[in-house]
Amino acid sequence: MTRQSASEIADEAAAWVARIDAADWSDADERQLAQWMAADPRRRGALLHAQACWVALDAPPATARTTVPRRGFVLAAGGALAASVAGGFLWLAGGTTYRTDIGEIRRVPLADGSTATINSDTQLEVTLASKRREVRIASGEAWFRVAKDPARPFVVEAGQVVVQAVGTAFSVRRRDAGADIIVTEGIVEVWAAQADGYRTSLVAGQSAFVGDNAAVRVRAGAPSDADRALAWRAGAIDLSGKTVAEAITDFNRYNRRKLVLVDPRLAGEQIDGIFRTDDPEGFGKALHDSFGVAVDSGDSDAIRIGAKNVPGEEGSGVPMSLRQQGRKTGH
Amino acid sequence: MESGEAEQGGDAARRRRIALWVAREILPHEYRVRTWLRRAGTASDDADELIQEAYCRLAMLEDVDHIDSPYAYFFSIVRNLLLRRLKRQSIVPLETIAEIDSCHDDRPSPEQLAAGRLAYRKALDLIARLPERCGRIVQLRKIEGWSQRRIAEHLGTTEKAVEKQIWLGVRALREQWSRAEQAADDLMSAREQRGGRGR
Numbered sequence: 001m002t003r004q005s006a007s008e009i010a011d012e013a014a015a016w017v018a019r020i021d022a023a024d025w026s027d028a029d030e031r032q033l034a035q036w037m038a039a040d041p042r043r044r045g046a047l048l049h050a051q052a053c054w055v056a057l058d059a060p061p062a063t064a065r066t067t068v069p070r071r072g073f074v075l076a077a078g079g080a081l082a083a084s085v086a087g088g089f090l091w092l093a094g095g096t097t098y099r100t101d102i103g104e105i106r107r108v109p110l111a112d113g114s115t116a117t118i119n120s121d122t123q124l125e126v127t128l129a130s131k132r133r134e135v136r137i138a139s140g141e142a143w144f145r146v147a148k149d150p151a152r153p154f155v156v157e158a159g160q161v162v163v164q165a166v167g168t169a170f171s172v173r174r175r176d177a178g179a180d181i182i183v184t185e186g187i188v189e190v191w192a193a194q195a196d197g198y199r200t201s202l203v204a205g206q207s208a209f210v211g212d213n214a215a216v217r218v219r220a221g222a223p224s225d226a227d228r229a230l231a232w233r234a235g236a237i238d239l240s241g242k243t244v245a246e247a248i249t250d251f252n253r254y255n256r257r258k259l260v261l262v263d264p265r266l267a268g269e270q271i272d273g274i275f276r277t278d279d280p281e282g283f284g285k286a287l288h289d290s291f292g293v294a295v296d297s298g299d300s301d302a303i304r305i306g307a308k309n310v311p312g313e314e315g316s317g318v319p320m321s322l323r324q325q326g327r328k329t330g331h
Numbered sequence: 332m333e334s335g336e337a338e339q340g341g342d343a344a345r346r347r348r349i350a351l352w353v354a355r356e357i358l359p360h361e362y363r364v365r366t367w368l369r370r371a372g373t374a375s376d377d378a379d380e381l382i383q384e385a386y387c388r389l390a391m392l393e394d395v396d397h398i399d400s401p402y403a404y405f406f407s408i409v410r411n412l413l414l415r416r417l418k419r420q421s422i423v424p425l426e427t428i429a430e431i432d433s434c435h436d437d438r439p440s441p442e443q444l445a446a447g448r449l450a451y452r453k454a455l456d457l458i459a460r461l462p463e464r465c466g467r468i469v470q471l472r473k474i475e476g477w478s479q480r481r482i483a484e485h486l487g488t489t490e491k492a493v494e495k496q497i498w499l500g501v502r503a504l505r506e507q508w509s510r511a512e513q514a515a516d517d518l519m520s521a522r523e524q525r526g527g528r529g530r
Contacts, residue, residue: 006379011502018498021472022479022490030343042380045387048350053504055347056354056454057473131396150341153393166393167341189391198411201391 004040012036013046017054041201095127100140103254103278105235113147114154117233119173120254120277128152141173143184143233160193160212170202171230178211182226190216237275237283244269244287248305251280256301259284263293263306349395353386356401358508359453363402364409365509373413381416382509385409457507461500468493469500 004012016033019025037043100106100122107117112128122140127133130152135144137158146154148167156163156172158179163172168186172179181190183202191199192214200216202208205226208218231238237254239247245267248259254277261267269291275283284295284303296304361382368378385408389395398404458469471477471485479497483490 006376006383009383010379010505014501014505015498017501018494021497022494034342042383042387044390045383045385048346048353048390049383049386050501050505051346051350052353052358053508054501055350056358056504056508057458057469058351058354148341150345150393164393166345187391189393199388199391201387 004042006042006046009040009042009046010050013043013050016047017050020051021054038203041203095125095134095136097123097125099123102256105232105277112149112152115145117143117145119143119232137172137174137179139174141171141180141232143169143171143182143230145169145185157193160214161210162191162193164189168204175209177213178209178215180207180209182207182229184226184230231274232277235277237277239271239273239275241270241272243267244271244305247271247283251275251277251283254278255280258302260302260304261306262304266291266293266306345393346390349389349392352395352401353389357389357405360402360405361509364406367406368409368413371413377416381409381412384412454504457504460507461503465496465500465503468496472497 016036019029020033033047037047098106098108098116098118100118100120102121104121105117105119107115109115110126110128110133112133114133116124116126116135118124119141122142123138124140124142125136125138127135133146133149133152133154135142135154135156137156144154144156144165146165146167146169150166154165154167158172158174161172161174161179161181163170163179163181165186165188168183168188170181170183170185170188172181178192181188181202183204183206185204187201187203189199189201190208190210192210192212198214200208200210200218202218206218206220207226207229208216210216228238228240232254237247237250239250242250245261248261252258257280259280266287271286271290273283273286275286280303281297284297284305287293287305288295293306364382364385365378368381369375373381385405388408389405395401455474458466458473460466461469468482468486471482472479477485479490479493483493486493
């Protein structure tokens with residue numbers, strides 16, 4: 001698709017405004033409009049601009065008709081409002097704290113109808129105030145399915161990183177110097193508390209790392225990537241295309257019994273497969289089967305991969321001959 | 332205003348709410364941001380893009396309640412977008428960036444902000460400047476509050492034709508707002524002066 005110019009987009013937006021203004025606006029129209037907007041982030045801005053030009057011709061708020069929500073006017077006009085996005089947040093005391101253990105994945109329904117699916121080894125605090133719904137992630141990761149409530153934005157803070165939505169689904173994982181965000185439905189806005197007014201929008205299927213220093217790295221992937229990254233919600237790890245080193249880090253999030261890579265040559269090898277988060281042994285076995293490495297499960301604290309006594313085969317990718325030895329084991 | 336609007340779910344209502352806010356708080360001052368961009372050496376096409384992107388940021392907001400000074404907020408978005416753009420083109424002298432970074436706009440005075448609130452009156456002026464047929468239809472729709480269908484019946488034309496005129500109207504209005512030059516301010520200062528002379 002060739003890049004549209006700003007004025008081409010503006011003209012299309014004007015056409016939408018004219019159409020919205022006609023009497024019979026249907027759900028199908030709304031869907032079409034959503035599609036149009038989703039195809040290029042600039043379109044949303046053009047639509048707002050065109051719509052503003054059009055509603056500017058409406059009588060001023062004092063005599064506005066009742067379909068217009070009062071709040072927007074009263075508060076926008078009133079101005080001075082406590083929680084300004086500019087200066088970080090005032091977190092009200094009295095939230096509810098949730099904590100999960102290593103290996104524990106918990107789904108928590110919140111009082112506003114939203115749900116939080118909390119990953120292993122996570123601590124977060126939920127405060128549902130009248131003006132906004134706030135979650136602060138102290139450590140770990142959670143996926144939120146947010147109940148729609150335009151009057152109360154849903155705001156997740158992970159360190160310096162802030163993510164805001166109204167009704168949508170997304171995950172936030174707190175990292176050392178920032179946070180990973182994956183959007184599975186709708187749109188969210190992300191920003192770093194330091195970078196006032198500097199927001200990035202992410203739509204379904206996109207993920208991003210936002211640094212505490214406000215650097216934003218957006219990755220647009222297939223929707224299936226997001227699902228894969230969030231397989232933990234179903235207690236699974238989906239490794240498609242991950243390296244062995246990454247996979248090991250992943251498993252170790254969920255288990256006290258750690259995988260230890262003794263043979264560093266294996267670290268960069270790619271591996272596929274879906275495993276249970278609580279089955280590092282199964283993963284060790286798959287490595288043994290695909291790469292012919294020795295796996296030592298003798299220790300109750302650790303599973304060592306690539307232990308000294310490497311069997312005959314050297315190198316990677318001889319799965320056929322090895323799969324024969326791989327017996328399914330129950331636990 | 333038609334009954335359908337109230338039933339449209341959250342997103343449509345939110346879009347409309349933010350549009351009303353933009354119409355009141357930002358639109359009357361948009362030319363100000365454009366003037367500033369021009370002075371900062373931005374080509375007109377680029378200015379269009381920056382402004383569109385800035386509106387995009389606003390469109391992404393769930394709510395505008397927390398914004399104390401809408402114009403300053405909008406201006407800072409545009410300025411940040413411009414800075415980002417300049418930093419990407421490494422040939423720009425650092426002083427230019429520093430200059431823009433430290434530069435603040437010619438913030439509207441309280442009187443000018445009040446003039447902005449006269450946006451509605453200004454908007455009515457704008458209707459008068461539309462091409463005849465287009466202006467007539469926009470007037471029937473906005474001032475008389477007729478539906479597009481009723482206008483079509485009245486003029487003996489199709490609803491599609493009316494919709495098209497409204498499309499042309501929205502486009503023309505957008506042009507006028509962005510090129511509005513001093514109109515809103517002039518309106519206000521004219522009143523000020525009239526009041527002031529009474530001393």
